[in-house]
Amino acid sequence: MDHLDRLEAQSIFILREAYKKFGKLGMLWSIGKDSTVMLWLAKKAFFGHCPFPFIHVDTTHKIPEMIAFRDRMAKEYNIELIVHKNQEALDAGMGPDKGRLVCCKALKTDGLQQVVTKYEFEGLILGIRRDEEGSRSKERVFSERNKDSEWDYTNQAPELWDQFKTDFPKGNHIRVHPILHWNEMDIWAYIEREKIELVDLYFAKNGKRYRSLGCAPCTGQIDSNAVTVAQIIEELKNTKVGERAGRAQDQEDSYAMQKLRKDGYM
């Protein structure tokens, strides 16, 4: 087994544990590279089937190509898709002009909380990785959230030998992180090996491309001429810039992500 085989095997083990343990389970699909890899891993784990719904929390500020890609792939992969918007906040005019963190909280965190409540999810699968940023590096694979989706990060449950937290009071839910142990380079190497189709925003057009995808107003492009996965891998080998440097919400405050994530952000 090589490095990617080991990563894949561990992720599949985690997905299968989640499926076995949670009656109401859903996977968050942000249309980005990480959660698209996760979708692929789910197809592998369940031999071509996807025995739970995929959830897209739509802020309506997403880049239009992402939505087109989402709808096409959902059909091709034959998955059940739940698209949810925090309509109330949108009707009240919520947008990044109200403050980036306020907007993230309303459209993403609160939107997600509404989905959890509506569908009574016990388990939510998310494609976060330890190498993305500090508070994620401290995460557990099975991470409990209370009924308001809050994360008690200073008192996390022990997690050892792949014996995950599967007992919790009713109303709480577990965030399952199957690719927590992957890094950005692993993701790209795996996409290359498995030939996974991605939204083409990741590939350079006119000398620019997206390295990390989010909402249009808060996601910046990087200078790049990489038009294939192999070229992206080569580019990443030589960069010293962080993956999420183009994500505005991260830069708002030294502890921005910790604060967002404490309240239930992905």
Added chain:
Amino acid sequence: MDIAREVLNIVVVGHVDHGKSTVIGRLLYDTKSLPEGAIDRVKKIAKEKGKPFEYAYLLDAFEEEQKQGITIDTTQLQFRTDKRDYVIIDAPGHKEFLKNMISGAASAEAALLIIDANEGIQEQSKRHGYILSLLGIQKAYVLVNKMDLIQYSEEKFNNIKQEMNEFLHSLHVYPLKYIPVSAFHGENITALSDKMPWYKGEPVLEAIDLFEKDKGLEGKPLRFPIQDVYKFDNRRIIAGRIEAGTLKTGDEILISPSNKVTKVKSIEYWVEKDKTESISAGMSVGITVEDEFFNQRGEFISHTYDAPITADTFKASLFWMGKNDLVKNKEYKLKLATQEVECEIYAINKVIDATTLENLENASQAKTNDVAEVTIKTKREICFDEFKNNQNTGRFVIVDGYDVCGGGIVTGLAQERQSVSKFSKQDDEIVVKCFDEYYYVLSEGGIKKVEGVPHSFNIGDVIPSTGVTYEYPADFNVVDIKKRLVAKIRKSKLQDITSFDECSYESIPSIDPQGAFIKIHSAEDFTKFAIDLAKLQQSENSKIAAFANEWFDFMKFRQIRYLNETKSLEIEYQI
């Protein structure tokens, strides 16, 4: 992309403030493993807080951690050397966060134990050393940090080395190296320090490349705990991760503890390129089998010739992380591989103070952060191995309420375990000795009996019909003349247990529970046997020998083999 590169997980442990996070931060900084933003961010935070630049902030991402200058929870970070990739696991040093330290250390293969040269060995230095030994992490270096505070003194370094060695050796932890460092000043981290010319070893960065990775588990006996069974389409797929060994299409497999034997029909896959005929340790796989038994999560698939232990009582070493004490006779949940079972602590044989190694015998409870030697009894039989033989199937966690509160390793079987083999069907039970072996031991000049491995056989279970010194046919009956019960063995499986009175003559052999052939060759013989048996039950015990001599042929299915000495008398058979 050199994806074939090796990855090694290293945990960094030690007492609070001895510099674990600083060592890691320095390693990452000096090897340029950090993105631009990370250093700038730490500089910004240090400035905001009015504190000097701290390498530790690179890992201690939580605001609370940076404010208080402590590590609350474990972090994993990756970096690389020319030789391989590393996952460095930072573990908190506070006693209060021991559960987080264990969560981090449990996934490591090697460890760096950090000791402050000025403060010397402290409580958590020892406790962490103990935890390493319990987690089975044998590859460890001790880093004596903050050498600048003791003027880079070789003598003081040697004193710490001697004291720590004494403690660790008693736990069977043998540090491979002691390295004097000053992480903050970068001495002996990536290059040898000119402040300590007396140190003849390697700097940390070179030393970690010398850790030898564990050999693969592919060659060990097969252990494939069933994680789930899928029926999404016309395939009935048994899914799970292979914890040890290798499995191929067509292999004969045993499913324990239900004792069913079948063959691997296919290895399933989704993408054509994943098609294979052989799967091994570490892989998450799916197989179909030839006989469609009812299979369930928790059962172990092994080869028929190398089964795991099946028992309901075993001895274990345990570390306790619960808020509530670990107490005897309370119901807990035990999770081992994919098995989940109710259990109780049958006995707390010893509670060990992990820092003084003092023992408290026969305690009735263990407290948070205690290490205990216990005997555990599970509500039903489970499969496992001793930790020393297989780490993945020899360790377990204990859940109290909602949380994992303890972790343990199986150290052996308990003496109080079942001592006889039996056939059972609900309340009916036949104690059997027919799987015992008999040898003539030349060195002792006499016949010696070796009892078979005690086991309960339930309906549907395969029985060991062939031993070293006995061989029964595939179909036979076992008649217990005292209980008037008959166990029916068909195709070497226990098919049923019925009352003798419901039985009639069958043209297959019958044996008694000792394994003796009952001389019934015809329907007339059967009728006469039934009459004699009825008479026997009304007469005294002294008549039994006469009855046995008339009806039983002890040697029909047995032979007595010669042995030089009794040393080799540990019998093993496959069930």
